[in-house]
Amino acid sequence: MNKLVKAMLHNKNIVLGVCGGIAAYKACELTSRLKKQDANIDVIMTKSAAEFVTQLTFQSLSLNQVITDMFDKPKHWEIEHISLAKKADIIVIAPATANVIGKLANGIADDMLTTTVMASKAIKLIAPAMNTNMYENVVVQRNIETLKQLGYYFIEPSEGRLACGDIGKGKMAEPELIETKIKELLLKPQDLEGKTVLVTAGPTIEALDPVRFITNHSTGKMGFAIAEKAVSRGAKVHLVSGPSNLPTPYGVERHDVESALDMYDAVMKLMEKADIIIKSAAVADYRIAEVSSEKIKKSEEEFVIKLKKNPDILQELGKIKGSKVLIGFAMETQNLIENAKTKVAKKNLDFIVANNLKTEGAGFAADTNVVKIIDKSGNVEDIPLMKKSDLADIILDKAISINK
Numbered sequence: 001m002n003k004l005v006k007a008m009l010h011n012k013n014i015v016l017g018v019c020g021g022i023a024a025y026k027a028c029e030l031t032s033r034l035k036k037q038d039a040n041i042d043v044i045m046t047k048s049a050a051e052f053v054t055q056l057t058f059q060s061l062s063l064n065q066v067i068t069d070m071f072d073k074p075k076h077w078e079i080e081h082i083s084l085a086k087k088a089d090i091i092v093i094a095p096a097t098a099n100v101i102g103k104l105a106n107g108i109a110d111d112m113l114t115t116t117v118m119a120s121k122a123i124k125l126i127a128p129a130m131n132t133n134m135y136e137n138v139v140v141q142r143n144i145e146t147l148k149q150l151g152y153y154f155i156e157p158s159e160g161r162l163a164c165g166d167i168g169k170g171k172m173a174e175p176e177l178i179e180t181k182i183k184e185l186l187l188k189p190q191d192l193e194g195k196t197v198l199v200t201a202g203p204t205i206e207a208l209d210p211v212r213f214i215t216n217h218s219t220g221k222m223g224f225a226i227a228e229k230a231v232s233r234g235a236k237v238h239l240v241s242g243p244s245n246l247p248t249p250y251g252v253e254r255h256d257v258e259s260a261l262d263m264y265d266a267v268m269k270l271m272e273k274a275d276i277i278i279k280s281a282a283v284a285d286y287r288i289a290e291v292s293s294e295k296i297k298k299s300e301e302e303f304v305i306k307l308k309k310n311p312d313i314l315q316e317l318g319k320i321k322g323s324k325v326l327i328g329f330a331m332e333t334q335n336l337i338e339n340a341k342t343k344v345a346k347k348n349l350d351f352i353v354a355n356n357l358k359t360e361g362a363g364f365a366a367d368t369n370v371v372k373i374i375d376k377s378g379n380v381e382d383i384p385l386m387k388k389s390d391l392a393d394i395i396l397d398k399a400i401s402i403n404k
């Protein structure tokens with residue numbers, strides 16, 4: 001995404017909602033930054049925002065009229081909020097208070113800002129700023145989750161000393177970061193438009209009886225990040241997921257499965273339409289040979305479980321992939337490159353994303369990963385420690401370069 005930092009927001013219509021909070025002063029800097037990028041900015045201030053910063057400040061920075069309260073102009077507000085809602089390429093709320101987040105999550109539109117947001121189909125980006133306890137409040141978190149599910153983007157507050165003297169999470173993200181995120185959302189390439197991407201994620205669980213199962217530590221984070229990024233780049237995305245607590249990324253079609261055999265069935269049904277298949281799931285290699293229909297009672301000192309090999313979904317896909325791009329994942333604890341190269345050949349992959357469970361920052365529950373990408377010609381690309389979401393973009397870039 002760094003390419004985007006230098007890109008301009010020329011002629012983009014940005015509606016900036018400013019709520020009441022001391023971080024409102026940072027919204028002035030944000031306005032100034034965006035204006036320098038040639039964007040057209042319409043600022044809407046809530047009543048309480050106007051207590052912190054004046055209308056004139058935003059007017060001078062945006063060179064546009066600033067709207068403070070819809071009831072100031074009873075004749076025009078209705079037209080105005082609709083016209084702004086329609087014209088906006090993105091609506092950014094920075095700072096966003098718990099109050100406004102709560103209203104949006106619950107369908108309350110009682111001022112110019114909330115009515116505009118609700119009437120708009122534009123991209124929405126929210127930068128919360130509030131006291132730590134308030135931010136961590138379950139109701140606020142639930143409202144944020146609701147909005148994320150509805151496709152709102154969030155830029156997390158940072159930790160630090162807050163205006164109230166408390167130390168913790170709640171400081172609005174810096175204007176520079178918000179600017180970068182706006183660019184990412186407005187200027188990102190739709191290079192997967194018209195493509196279908198099939199992603200698998202999470203663990204599988206293999207039942208022993210109606211009560212017990214065997215599984216692994218996979219959380220699904222990598223696959224969910226890939227699915228989310230693929231949608232944001234314009235793809236139609238099917239996500240076949242083993243049991244995972246992660247929320248479904250907006251726009252992704254999720255297919256929940258439990259066992260490797262379930263995953264096999266789901267993947268085989270969906271693979272035909274896919275242009276790119278990314279198998280990041282940690283599929284169990286074995287299942288219980290005989291699943292008991294009743295709970296197994298404890299009796300003997302030793303209890304032996306017989307396992308049976310599961311189909312290797314990826315290998316089966318490799319046999320029939322044709323011109324589809326097929327990408328595997330490999331998690332190793334030793335001989336990473338050698339083992340990964342063998343898998344690329346054996347499973348007929350375009351490339352494999354391999355990580356060593358013992359490397360710091362890599363692995364199951366982390367938000368980061370450190371990997372090597374090994375392609376079918378044997379090239380090894382070292383990818384340093386980075387967020388799984390950034391790695392998702394790199395994997396998609398590489399997939400697109402193959403699927404031209």
Ligand code: C5P
Binds near residue numbers: 279285312313315343
């Ligand atoms: O051979 P190994 O299990 O290490 O290969 C990992 C890759 O193969 C992953 O992409 C995983 O999703 C896939 N896999 C599969 N079916 C299995 C086992 C692994 O699709 N039964």
